[in-house]
Amino acid sequence: MHVMVLGAGLSGVTTAWYLTRAGFQVSLVDRQPGAGLETSFANGGQISISHPEPWANPGAPAQVLRWLGRADAPLKFRPHRALAQWTWGLRFLLECLPARAHRNTVAIAALALASGQRLRALRAELGLEYDQLERGILHLFYSRGEFAKAPARAAQLRAFGIAAEVLDRDACLEREPALATCAGSLAGGIFAQGDESGDAHKFTRALAHRLEEGGVVLHRETEVSALETGSGGRVVGARVRRADGSVDSLRADACVLCLGSHGPRLAAPLGLRLPIYPVKGYSITAPVLEPALAPYVSLTDESRRIVCSRLGDRLRVAGTAELDGFDTTIRAARIAPIMAWVQARFPHAIDLERAEPWAGLRPATPGNVPLIGRSARPGLWLNTGHGTLGWTLACGSAAALADLMSGRRPEVAFPFLAAAEV
Template structure:
């Protein structure tokens, strides 16, 4: 059958690959001139199963209040007259209970483990190169309270199969000698040796090229204007306009929504209500000017919610989240805060010169669980809402949604949008 994938970020491209591998005719539509040019372009670079503790956790409400008026806060709510933001925020608070946090951690870990396996298989089969590193991810803590609070989430992650070991400050420095520059600030850490890192943009474009070779069609520079069909009968066509403004109506049997933060608006036209809100993230890319003082292992600064990845001769530092609508305007205060923290931790590594700033809208759900599965519209499927873990979860999400489109149960224990066999009707998973 013919499947149209809406969106050509890392999630859309992995979805297209797995659908094509399953034998389907596939078309990908995106408004950009190539794959991976929005949220997948300059993210933190980590394949981080160990980043499974959701933003919504028992300690989050107090932190959010403390950060509310701080321009450089790791998580910043800019309160707006926006019902979608308030709805998101209220559900976020509901997800902060210990029980909901544990449930969400389990699901995030299971999806992460499965996705990492799928990525490794793809890399081996296709020979993909994307500045990947397989040295693990080291979390380090500069706050005793944060380190103590990390023990219970770490226990739950280990129970779910995530290899995660707590480390002393000296063990952290032994794993990554560059941390000797801030040894006196570190109170402990945790190491996940099987985690990875790499350039999501390079990966997305490399896999898109393989998709093209395999027969996937791409409609780039194409804006989606609307949908034809109904909630009851399903969608028959996507109405879109190419770069010249020529309107087209593209038909298919199935449609998969992979439009990140912009999924919510299109889904609403169909009566599908997705609790997704854009979490504006920032990254800084620095040149390696002092190799002997630069990190090699991917790192996470837990207190400041920053991730550090080595991408060839580039240093990528990313993090923070700003809930402030759909604006992609760079906030220099937040960018400079990332550089300032980097120089505080690694004073011999960089002087901040040559910094390239970037921002992108990460499609966040209150629970940090993405929507993966069928919707209540008969031929519309969801693979969206991955928040900060789109790169980590993309390959597993793509493999799972391809199974679901085929009416098969995925080989993944996850709270899909329709999670039981009883919710299967006519071979399709129903949106819960």
């Protein structure tokens, strides 16, 4: 059986890998010249199993209101006329209801744990190198009020089976000595030992390379312009446009949609309404000048929603969320808080003059729970909508989809799509 995976970001490449393992004949299609060149290119680098809570949580609406009008707000809403943005926003509000937020957190935690295990197994098996570090993630709290909630949060993580330890300020500095020069008003942290970090693009590229070595065809610079259907509305392939302008029809027995934020546009003509909207984020990547002054432990600043990962001789700092349609322009006002954050904390560690800014679109569902499983259209499967956690959830989601397509029940307790749901 030939499965065509549409999109070669983290989701697409891992999907192709686990499908190949399950015995399917697989091909990949992407409009870019290589794998992982859109949202999977320069993300925060965190395998953040310890952050299953979605942005849509009971505290979010008040927080967003407080940030309104601030150019440097961690979450910014730029109203568009597009109905999709407003519909998504309303569904986001609905997902903030306590019961829904809890249900989403439980689902994401289960998938994240399974995904971490899959990633470790894959890395050991293939010897993949992607500047990975198994040093955990330290969640930092700069407000006493927020830190007061840390014990309850750590206890909840432990109840999910996720290692989490509350550290006072001194213990944070012991865990990551590079924080010593900049501890300032640090109140304390939560340390998650089982978390990791690494370069998602290097990983995606390396895995795509292994796939090609094994005979999987990656159709590069091939833009999917429409999904094609046959009798009974079954999806039988895709109409594509190649870089030389030629148009072609690629056929398959089944297709998997892994097109990030761009999936809904291609699914809509088939009557499928995928609740995915692009949530823009930014990062900078700068060369490390003084290795001892730059952190090795991956950091999450819980107050400012900024994350930081050491990637070999580079430091990646990422954050901010903006609802601004499909625009990927790098706005100075949005990069500024990231620059200021790293300048204030690690001023002598990196070369900020040579920092490379980047912006990408998180393919986000309102509750941050990805869409994995069979779509309402025969022949079309989904593994998409991973929002803020596409790197963390990649291997677990892809392995689960391969199980579902093989007729097996995935081991992870997660609300996989039932036919006709989406």
